Amino acid sequence: MIKVLIGAAFLVGAFVPQLEAQRKDPAKSPDSQQAVQKDAAAKDEGKKDPKPLTPQQQYTQLLKDHSKAMVVHRRAYTQAKTAQERSKILRNNPAKEFTAKFQALAEANPESDTGLKAMVWMIRNGRANPLGVRTAMRLIEKHHVASPGITAVITSVGRSGANSENLLRAVMEKNPSQDAKGLACFTLARALMMQNRRAKADSPQLKEVLALMKRVQGEFGDIKYGRKTLGAYAESTVFELTKLQVGMDVPDIVGNDIDDAEFKLSQYRGKVVVIDFWGDW
């Protein structure tokens, strides 16, 4: 089930640039009209060299170019007639080509915010290019562990699937922002938890997860995360690791059944009980 959900999330992710690109019809959007006017103005001014684009402008341009390339890519995919054609098109995902362009931009401006944005793009679009993810992770580790801008991207780093452990530890140690430290601590704990789902609670890995989550509760509990706080999320993992392990007494559950009648798990003491968290999907 989880796999299906993750798959769906990737699909949504893959379609977003396309949708955005469609919304902005290039022929009609004010941006491109301005661009056309600017081009015309440049011509009028005569033979002056066009001003080189700033890194930020280059970044924006790359985003636009990538959106356009994705539109073409998706169209080719829907129009493909055979499975063979489709898989060939999928192998030529524009993200591959654009990873190299964003990487060039990042390496030319490694210390700047724009450089960081380009690195983050490489991570968020890394499915077509895992090598790009590792490169971006190295660049961030080298240049941005103490940047304030890192806070907004830590979750993406943690979800990239690549080994983000060193980077997250470095952010915890070196970033001056509480938000960045807290998020890195939580993200590291969650990544380690996912990697060690089947380990025993007293294994060194899960002991570290517990220590990190307790640190989140103690030092970073009030930081907002989604609709809740880091503290609330950390509490669930601490509960699982300290109360829900094999050999422990099961905590009681008190709740209502679907007809609103209250009942308790402990009513079934004396019986063997299978607790099944389920949904009809």
Add this chain to the structure above:
Amino acid sequence: MYPHERSLVKRLANEPFALIGVNSDKKERVRTAMEQNNITWRSFWDGGSTGGPIASKWNVTGWPTIYVIDHKGKIRFKNVRGPAMDKAVDELLAEIKSESGK
């Protein structure tokens, strides 16, 4: 899942055994699912979403998630599926019998 659980519940109808659900669906959907799939066992209704209070507290992030509890209230197995679930339950039922036989 349903056919396996149905057969488990049916097979152990006369044993000290209970299957207890924690359901994350909207209410109408659980009702329909229970009717259509002949689900006779009881479920806690967890507020209609996967972020419900019980699933959140128990840190459940994948469905189904399974816990097997012995007659003394100890957690003995996690996430056993299919034949492994049957084996786990049978093992724990045998413990009850051997204790009462002493």
